[in-house]
Amino acid sequence: MTKKIPVTVLSGYLGSGKTTMMNHVLQNEKDMRVAVIVNDMSEINIDAELIANGSGISRTEEKFVELSNGCICCTLREDLLQEVERLARLGTIDYILIESTGISEPIPVAQTFSYLDEELGIDLTKFCQLDTMVTVVDANRFWHDFQSGESLLERKEAVGELDERDVADLLIDQIEFCDVLVLNKCDLVSDEELERLERILRALQPEAKLIRTVDGVIEPAEILNTGRFDFERVSESAGWLKELELGHENHTPETEEYGISSFVYKRRRPFHPMRFVEWCDHMPESIVRAKGIIWSAKHQDVALLLSQAGSSAKIEPVSYWVAALLKEQQQDVFLQSPEVVEDWDEEFGDRMTQLVIIGVDLDRETIIKELDKCLLTEDEFNNSWEGLQDPFNWEWH
Numbered sequence: 001m002t003k004k005i006p007v008t009v010l011s012g013y014l015g016s017g018k019t020t021m022m023n024h025v026l027q028n029e030k031d032m033r034v035a036v037i038v039n040d041m042s043e044i045n046i047d048a049e050l051i052a053n054g055s056g057i058s059r060t061e062e063k064f065v066e067l068s069n070g071c072i073c074c075t076l077r078e079d080l081l082q083e084v085e086r087l088a089r090l091g092t093i094d095y096i097l098i099e100s101t102g103i104s105e106p107i108p109v110a111q112t113f114s115y116l117d118e119e120l121g122i123d124l125t126k127f128c129q130l131d132t133m134v135t136v137v138d139a140n141r142f143w144h145d146f147q148s149g150e151s152l153l154e155r156k157e158a159v160g161e162l163d164e165r166d167v168a169d170l171l172i173d174q175i176e177f178c179d180v181l182v183l184n185k186c187d188l189v190s191d192e193e194l195e196r197l198e199r200i201l202r203a204l205q206p207e208a209k210l211i212r213t214v215d216g217v218i219e220p221a222e223i224l225n226t227g228r229f230d231f232e233r234v235s236e237s238a239g240w241l242k243e244l245e246l247g248h249e250n251h252t253p254e255t256e257e258y259g260i261s262s263f264v265y266k267r268r269r270p271f272h273p274m275r276f277v278e279w280c281d282h283m284p285e286s287i288v289r290a291k292g293i294i295w296s297a298k299h300q301d302v303a304l305l306l307s308q309a310g311s312s313a314k315i316e317p318v319s320y321w322v323a324a325l326l327k328e329q330q331q332d333v334f335l336q337s338p339e340v341v342e343d344w345d346e347e348f349g350d351r352m353t354q355l356v357i358i359g360v361d362l363d364r365e366t367i368i369k370e371l372d373k374c375l376l377t378e379d380e381f382n383n384s385w386e387g388l389q390d391p392f393n394w395e396w397h
């Protein structure tokens with residue numbers, strides 16, 4: 001069995017400095033033969049002579065696949081898979097460095113390296129091993145982009161008319177799924193602003209190694225052969241999830257001096273769907289990230305997931321409540337996930353709202369009071385919930 005080739009993937013919004021960093025790393029990595037794959041839609045601007053002998057530069061584009069549920073998700077195109085396989089088989093390279101397009105989400109890219117592609121019959125796990133997922137953040141633009149409320153479509157950066165993603169959604173996806181978070185363009189912001197930004201990024205992504213850079217100047221060893229990547233660990237590295245699972249004290253670094261804080265809103269009473277949606281539509285600007293499971297009185301069988309980033313908020317059904325399953329199915333869940341039993345309510349089972357809120361200068365008491373007003377009142381609670389209006393009208397299959 002030959003040694004698997006380690007792979008580093010660079011993600012980051014358009015113009016954040018991925019190519020600049022790639023050039024720097026290639027210039028300074030003398031010991032390894034690094035093959036570069038630019039998964040980019042713009043012109044290649046990597047100096048060809050920087051690429052080590054025997055390796056090649058490949059240019060592929062990402063294919064965006066429209067899933068049956070209507071959401072657009074990007075996946076790496078066949079030719080990238082084939083290209084990686086070709087490079088790996090060549091046996092003349094020691095490392096693969098991939099630059100993703102600025103509008104791609106990192107999870108599908110990581111999945112490409114972690115699972116067999118059944119359609120193409122290519123199993124990259126045989127040749128390669130994902131080593132590091134790097135996300136580059138533009139220190140100068142981050143806040144502006146995050147709060148812009150703009151969609152990729154409005155910025156003419158979308159993949160097609162059906163690409164409904166907001167810039168903030170993309171930024172948060174890239175930050176929440178990485179092992180190394182590079183804060184680039186630090187020359188363009190003040191020390192204080194940098195410090196504040198770093199604290200916010202820490203609250204959103206507490207696990208990744210955070211590195212400040214100017215012009216992408218970084219030690220190659222910080223992003224090559226770090227051995228940091230672990231799919232499960234990275235999937236669970238987001239700040240909101242840590243807050244939910246471990247509780248505030250166990251993970252949150254002290255950030256109060258910059259006004260950055262987080263808390264979990266937890267209630268065993270359902271929301272009035274219309275009032276809750278109204279709250280989501282007018283969330284206070286101090287909330288940077290809100291995500292969690294929602295119990296809506298109109299949707300007794302399914303837990304909803306609220307995911308908000310910047311001014312973009314989305315609510316969707318995420319899974320059945322265990323309490324809505326048949327008794328035998330419930331027993332299976334209890335066996336597999338004993339924690340469900342620990343938090344089981346006699347009357348409502350696992351139905352409850354657990355919403356993590358991360359923000360700057362949060363007025364926690366007011367937010368809690370406003371959210372409480374969205375819960376069913378005593379009267380509503382004691383009457384039938386059937387007649388409640390449905391703000392979503394999803395089609396159920």
Ligand SMILES: Nc1nc2c(ncn2[C@@H]2O[C@H](COP(=O)(O)OP(=O)(O)OP(=O)(O)O)[C@@H](O)[C@H]2O)c(=O)[nH]1
Pocket residue numbers: 012013014015016017018019020021040042101102184185186187188213214215216
């Ligand atoms: N001031 C400043 N400019 C930088 C820095 N890093 C990169 N740039 C500039 O920012 C611009 C974008 O950098 P790129 O490296 O092309 O960014 P990218 O992420 O590869 O961009 P896309 O390929 O469009 O996604 C270039 O003009 C760089 O010279 C930095 O740290 N400070």
